[in-house]
Amino acid sequence: MRIRPVGAHALLLDCDDPDQVEAWRAELTRRRAAGELTAVEIVPAARTVLLDGVPDPDRAAALVAHWTPPPAGPATPATGTRPADGTTPAEVEVPVTYDGVDLPVVAGHWGVDVPEVVARLTGTPFRVAFCGFAPGFAYLTGLPPQWAVPRLATPRPRVPAGSVALAGPYAGIYPGASPGGWLLVGRTALTLFDVAADPPARLAPGTPVRLAATT
Template structure:
């Protein structure tokens, strides 16, 4: 893990850089550090306004003394295997009727019912959020089941669409353009500015895409 200064009051943890090398994949390192930093902040051992995980990094923003904080981080070792054991699980009811289900089945070399069975039986976890408010990138599928995005994005994907792209699953919280492969839909509201927190699926949350 490499620590880089960002501006005057932020640090970026580069979890793709592992020295010495370890057997954890980058996503596991990111989740390990995210959970560790959240715990440390709750215990008063870390001061940071924001802790923001991404695909390969974790950003700490609003750090009063970045140099001192970097020295603290260098002495901490997260435990990814247990960081999300007690994480909450959100069950999202999904109607599996997406127009790209046959395409996913072809990529996986299975039939459509098997695609649905695999998705419904996978324990997903929110790795990070981005793209649009409330859009959670869900990990949990084996690397060999990664699928490509569409060659050209659709101009409008309906809110609640459940989709796959690369190694991730995701649910569109609002209507927007998008190039992910559509496998289903849900009526669950995933982002509401009047709620606390506004995003229903935050980093570390376990998600089950249960058949509706």
């Protein structure tokens, strides 16, 4: 992990892989809750963690350099609504109707039939790695690297809200209608982003997620 200054009041942690990103996200969140770190925002991405709104970046960098987070474990449910240290939100179960038009394409990439694709997705403990692309769009990790799938060569001009999709090593759910090039495997009626809610995004970084099949 490498620490770099970003502007006057931010630090960027360059991580080796998504597991290290999650380990640092949880550790920094815990340290902030304990009063050991002052930062307005802790923002994970694919390979980085941004600490924004840091009053004294030099002091914060020195502190972070001496911390060693425990390795990120598998995405398991947290008890209650939110643990006392705030590092891991409770699991969110997303009811999914698996009728996506690209299920046969995913099955072809994986060398299995469509029912096995559904079984793998419902049996995978996912976790929100980071959010981006659109408000409330969460990138879910948990799929083995060999199950990565390519995006569409030409994105669709409109993907319906609630579409559950795969791209690369990630699963994701479109919170609103938008263009998109991910492979569609299903849909959910769960609201993922609501500006009137607190917080607006249903899925925050670190949240364990289950893509459960509707009956």
